[in-house]
Amino acid sequence: MRLPSRPAVIAALTILALSSCGTGTPSGGESVTLTIAANSISGGKNSDSADWIKQWVIPEFEKTHPGVKVLFQPSGVDDEQYKTKIALDLKSRTGADVIDVDGIWVGEFAQAGYIKPLAEVGGAAVDTWEGWSQIPQAVQGLGIFDGKKYGLPQGTDGRVLFYNRTLFKKAGLPDPWRPASWQEIIDAGTRLKAAGVPTPIQINAGTAMGEATTMQGVLPLLAGAGAEIYSDGRWTGASQAMKDVLGFYRQIYGGSGLGDPRLQQEAKGRDKSFAQFAAGRIAILAESDYFWRSVVEPEAGVAAMKDRDTAVGYAKIPAIRPGAGIRGQDHVSMSGGAVRVLNPFSKNPKAAWELLAFIHGAAATKAQLAGQARISSRGDVNDEVLTGDPMLKFVADEVLPVTAYRPGVAVYPQVSVILQEATADVISGKSAEEAAAAYRTKLEGLVGGAANVSG
């Protein structure tokens, strides 16, 4: 609790008094200020995205919109902390005009009334935007809740197994490596361990890694065991598939030395896993293509690898056994993606929509991709740029067809947390059965009873 300073109170009163005089200040055009918030910061997290906003988006937009000033509000923190900050901003009806959020937060933010459908905020111009026809339905779904469009998707991604080709050569493993089952991952790990690699396998686990545990670990593995976390209105409980997943974690972290359980418990474990992969101490790492384009990226990555293109290999995540994945697949993945939403409490909602549409236009998307490739939301741009990067093309051509998305249900983030806790239980020595049973109990409490749980 802090008292507002006296000058601030006087200023506020003065503004109130002046604005009630009705001097008829020019509306629009003159000195509109818009703010963009994103969890990216120059020289830190998602550095290239921050640079693109500051060096391309803002000057170009201001050039075509005289009288509009655009500010950038950077962050460089864990996704969970960023989410808290944005939720508190919107709760107190303040915050930036255009906000970056993870697609998976859209449901709970919408239910809380923190965000509104784009057309309600931005007006009629939203529905007639040229970009809609360029964004595939599945990708648009990232910003849709209850059938309404709340955000513009920035693109999508896919999870793969990255591996260090140098270490694989040392251990006498094949390259390209194409594991066909979980056992083949374990076998490769054992060979790598014998060849002196300190941490052969890193599959994110534990609560400290947050959503990265769920998205890079539990959910792709669960899909590989043939189950989705939420299907036909029921959540997967302590089913055989869930026990298989937790059993796989136990194989890696339960004393075999294949994985480093400590790394999963550390406050900055995920950042460290990146650094250790880049330093050749971790051989196999499950991550999204974000890892390729932002982490080990040779120039601006947070754990840059100068020899990325020759040293880093990638393989699709196999099902537990060939054909045992969801939809009978041999390989699986998970996809998500960030969206940008409009702040419903914006003072200049129309201008904010113009800015948002501009950021998602073909010119801006292409400018963002200059120097780095990623799977953007726009088909027209993807066709042009993806040919330049074999990894991204691999994701677009081979991973996205077998991928799955998280359920767009508001309770999902809470389910995600108890999934993380289940893996944490295994890391700290519990059996897969115990961890699965504890998870099931918590799950019933979250989703309203056993009737909504299967398995």
Add this chain to the structure above:
Amino acid sequence: MARPMSAVDAAGLGRGRAVGFVLPALVLIGVFLVFPALWTIYLGLTDYRLTGLAAANPQVVGLDNYTDALRDPRFLGSLWLTVGYVGGSAVLGQAVLGFALAWVLRTRTGRLRRLVEGVVLLSWILPSTVVGFLWFALLDRDDGTLNALLNTPGFAWLLDHPLLSIIVFNVWRGTAFSMMLYSAALENVPPSHLETARLAGASVFQQLRDVVLPLIRRHVLTNLLLISLWTFNDFTPFVLTGGGPEGRSEILPIYVYNVALRGGELGAGAAVSFLILLINLAFALVYLRLLRDRRRREAALTGGPPA
């Protein structure tokens, strides 16, 4: 115009003007202290959340949050951790070390004393987050300074001994206050008392027990009250461990943060905050009681008016 002065109206203001003077302060206390406290109690009775449906339409759930918290092993574990943290770092660490420093330095003057005081004070005045990150760099498993010094590469201080790490951290950080308070208190001990004791053949321990401690007992109690309340509500260890691993350093303030803000359960967080408030009140009452008893006894000895 002079008002007749009475025993109860020493300033001669009269009831109306006296109320006028006090009113602004009362309003501020009401708006910024009483109202939020009552609001916290109300929130603790709801299922209010940071996001989702319960953020727009919180429902009153009665005492569920309290019963859930009291049955939650994580809350009870957190409570014990906090007791250990306060006992280890404030009562044993800061108070004892602070007194030891003050006692050793009381007869010293000049450069050594200024140096020690300067170093101890520095840790007290540096911003918490800065200190937190410095200690993180010190204790880190991979590139930590301590591992480099001790030649123990890869020893995970923050993972193997999370509670001990934050206790040592907080002792380092907060000893200055106790040291300063005891230094001031020791100046009130007449040197002649100590000399007499020494001539009578009292050992250092006997001097401390029979001469010094009785004279500074109230300072000791005040100091213990202040530092245990501060430590009980200290959030800085979050920077070191984030409450981990697996909640093994999740003291109550961090537990509330994790529940209310990271987990988004504002209602449950408010309920736990209220429980913390009650514990703080209990602490304060016990100390105040000890202080009052002491004063009464002194008053009885000297025959003065009751305090």
